[in-house]
Amino acid sequence: MNKDLLLEIKDLTVSVKRKKEAVPVVRGVDIDIPRGGIVGLVGESGCGKSMTAKSVNRILPPFAETTGGSILWHDSPGETTDLLKLKEKEIRKKCGTEIAMVFQEPMTSLNPMMRVGDQIREVLKIHKIEKDPAVSKERVVKMLGAVGIPQPELRYNSWPHELSGGMRQRVMIAMAMICSPKLLIADEATTAVDVTIEAQILDLIRDMCHASHMSALVITHNMGVVSAICDHVYVMYLGSIVEKAPVRELFTNPLHPYTRGLLSSIPRIGNNPEYLETIPGNIPVVRKPFSGCDFCMRCSDDVRKCFMESPEMREAGNDHYVRCHTALTGPDPGESKGTE
Amino acid sequence: MSAVIRRGLGVILVLLGVMLLIFVVLRIIPGDPASVLLNEHASEDSIRRLTESMGLDKPLPVQFLDYLKNALRGDLGQSYYMRKPVLSLILTAFPYTLKLTALSASFAWIFGILAGVVSAVYHDRLPDHLFRGISLLGISVPVFMVALFLQYLMYFRLSLLPLMYDGSFVSMILPAAALGWNSAGSVARLTRSGLMEQLDSPYLDTARAKGLSTKKAILFHGLRNAILPVITLMALQLSGMLSGAVITESVFGISGLGKLALTAVQTRDMPLLQGTVLFTALVISVGNIIADVTNTLLDPRLRTKS
Numbered sequence: 001m002n003k004d005l006l007l008e009i010k011d012l013t014v015s016v017k018r019k020k021e022a023v024p025v026v027r028g029v030d031i032d033i034p035r036g037g038i039v040g041l042v043g044e045s046g047c048g049k050s051m052t053a054k055s056v057n058r059i060l061p062p063f064a065e066t067t068g069g070s071i072l073w074h075d076s077p078g079e080t081t082d083l084l085k086l087k088e089k090e091i092r093k094k095c096g097t098e099i100a101m102v103f104q105e106p107m108t109s110l111n112p113m114m115r116v117g118d119q120i121r122e123v124l125k126i127h128k129i130e131k132d133p134a135v136s137k138e139r140v141v142k143m144l145g146a147v148g149i150p151q152p153e154l155r156y157n158s159w160p161h162e163l164s165g166g167m168r169q170r171v172m173i174a175m176a177m178i179c180s181p182k183l184l185i186a187d188e189a190t191t192a193v194d195v196t197i198e199a200q201i202l203d204l205i206r207d208m209c210h211a212s213h214m215s216a217l218v219i220t221h222n223m224g225v226v227s228a229i230c231d232h233v234y235v236m237y238l239g240s241i242v243e244k245a246p247v248r249e250l251f252t253n254p255l256h257p258y259t260r261g262l263l264s265s266i267p268r269i270g271n272n273p274e275y276l277e278t279i280p281g282n283i284p285v286v287r288k289p290f291s292g293c294d295f296c297m298r299c300s301d302d303v304r305k306c307f308m309e310s311p312e313m314r315e316a317g318n319d320h321y322v323r324c325h326t327a328l329t330g331p332d333p334g335e336s337k338g339t340e
Numbered sequence: 341m342s343a344v345i346r347r348g349l350g351v352i353l354v355l356l357g358v359m360l361l362i363f364v365v366l367r368i369i370p371g372d373p374a375s376v377l378l379n380e381h382a383s384e385d386s387i388r389r390l391t392e393s394m395g396l397d398k399p400l401p402v403q404f405l406d407y408l409k410n411a412l413r414g415d416l417g418q419s420y421y422m423r424k425p426v427l428s429l430i431l432t433a434f435p436y437t438l439k440l441t442a443l444s445a446s447f448a449w450i451f452g453i454l455a456g457v458v459s460a461v462y463h464d465r466l467p468d469h470l471f472r473g474i475s476l477l478g479i480s481v482p483v484f485m486v487a488l489f490l491q492y493l494m495y496f497r498l499s500l501l502p503l504m505y506d507g508s509f510v511s512m513i514l515p516a517a518a519l520g521w522n523s524a525g526s527v528a529r530l531t532r533s534g535l536m537e538q539l540d541s542p543y544l545d546t547a548r549a550k551g552l553s554t555k556k557a558i559l560f561h562g563l564r565n566a567i568l569p570v571i572t573l574m575a576l577q578l579s580g581m582l583s584g585a586v587i588t589e590s591v592f593g594i595s596g597l598g599k600l601a602l603t604a605v606q607t608r609d610m611p612l613l614q615g616t617v618l619f620t621a622l623v624i625s626v627g628n629i630i631a632d633v634t635n636t637l638l639d640p641r642l643r644t645k646s
């Protein structure tokens with residue numbers, strides 16, 4: 001790999017403690033984030049997207065823990081640290097300064113008892129970046145202006161409940177950007193705001209990335225968000241990556257049946273308005289490791305092999321990889337279960 | 341501002357109601373103050389003369405209006421038993437109660453909040469079980485038991501602290517601990533449960549993503565949100581303590597408001613009883629207002645609404 005990578009997630013496993021057993025919810029995930037690139041991570045609710053993201057800055061809830069793999073952070077091309085091996089103190093030092101995060105719920109992700117400006121300034125205070133309160137306040141006001149909040153001096157003193165959802169999400173972005181981090185993790189950052197605001201927030205994130213050569217990991221269940229800002233996409237299903245490709249390649253040539261299902265379930269103007277494609281079935285319950293392909297129960301072209309062995313990630317050219325037995329060869333007619 | 345005026349009018353109404361109620365009740369219950377004051381051998385004639393001189397022969401509404409008029413001028417009447425103005429008796433007793441309250445409240449709140457925070461941070465681990473056990477004891481064991489136990493331990497066993505209150509600061513420690521124990525228990529429980537509710541809040545994830553450790557996030561962000569109901573509880577506890585701790589004051593011989601009220605009941609001293617009850621009502625109403633005002637001041641969401 002000769003690309004200039006900022007973050008390499010390698011074979012990451014996250015388990016959730018349920019009663020006495022540990023259930024793996026993220027299973028051997030590999031994600032590469034190039035310096036300055038915007039990488040999308042798509043999948044349905046509960047597939048392990050957020051768990052993957054929260055492993056990076058190590059804010060997993062108490063019932064979950066990383067049980068394997070590594071998350072390599074490349075400060076510069078020669079300097080590498082494994083974020084999972086850092087001490088709690090060291091990883092907190094990176095959080096807010098080098099790795100920032102924007103969350104899904106702008107309504108509850110801000111502390112309702114603190115003025116929004118003070119919440120942003122707290123980042124500077126925690127990391128002892130700016131001691132002079134007047135200077136740090138000015139810096140926060142500037143940042144509020146930069147994320148498109150009108151009358152930033154006035155808004156500095158607002159309480160979270162006085163702002164709309166879109167404004168709060170801008171505050172969250174200002175908080176994330178105040179130290180010019182190298183990596184921004186946006187965990188469903190636009191899910192809770194309406195579509196016009198969503199477009200504005202996405203533009204803002206993209207502009208910020210381009211302006212400061214920042215990388216971003218954009219987590220979403222919305223293919224529209226992916227096509228709007230990402231360079232590279234990872235599709236996640238049931239805790240593992242099933243397909244990865246540059247964004248244009250994925251949209252023009254989706255290979256995995258799950259990705260195809262996701263793309264055809266986007267409503268399009270002009271198509272048959274009476275009928276919307278869906279993926280049949282439900283997410284299977286994660287329990288014991290299943291030997292076959294995780295998607296075989298919901299797949300349209302399943303063959304016997306899919307029930308027998310789990311597919312490997314295979315290259316399909318054009319930097320496009322897929323974890324499927326049939327995507328590259330097509331279903332073997334002799335093996336299809338329909339012939340019996 | 342209009343809210344404050346409204347609350348002030350409310351207090352006045354409450355006080356009028358309390359005055360009327362205590363006035364009527366004291367005159368309904370059997371027992372004639374004049375015959376209580378004189379001994380059982382007193383003649384009919386002397387009882388009648390005493391009744392007249394105390395103004396107890398007038399019709400009840402007249403008596404009440406007289407009492408009201410005098411009260412407005414700051415005259416709560418003369419204690420039958422101690423033969424001193426009621427107001428000055430209350431004002432002499434109040435500083436003792438105030439001292440006891442200050443000490444026991446600070447003990448209760450510091451210990452209570454600390455224990456609550458430790459319990460929440462280490463929930464379901466040893467420190468939590470320990471503190472929860474202690475605070476459960478605090479809530480469920482009556483004050484006089486705690487008082488007697490503390491006296492036994494600290495005076496009879498260890499000889500560390502004086503048995504009774506003698507005016508010194510050291511002798512106030514035991515009564516304050518005994519009285520504060522119970523409040524500390526409730527504060528600890530409420531702090532713990534409030535913090536536990538906040539633990540899954542997304543803003544705590546935000547705080548950690550900013551670079552705060554989990555403990556600091558709970559302390560700086562969680563506690564701020566969990567403390568509101570605790571403050572209401574504390575204000576109510578404060579007014580409760582200020583209106584006199586009858587049991588604690590009796591056990592330790594502190595001549596505060598509680599003891600004064602007890603004496604008034606025991607000697608059927610109507611003016612004194614009326615006075616202490618009125619004072620208690622005033623303190624509790626003011627305590628409630630303080631609880632509301634602090635909550636409004638602390639919670640920005642309430643502030644915008646009002």
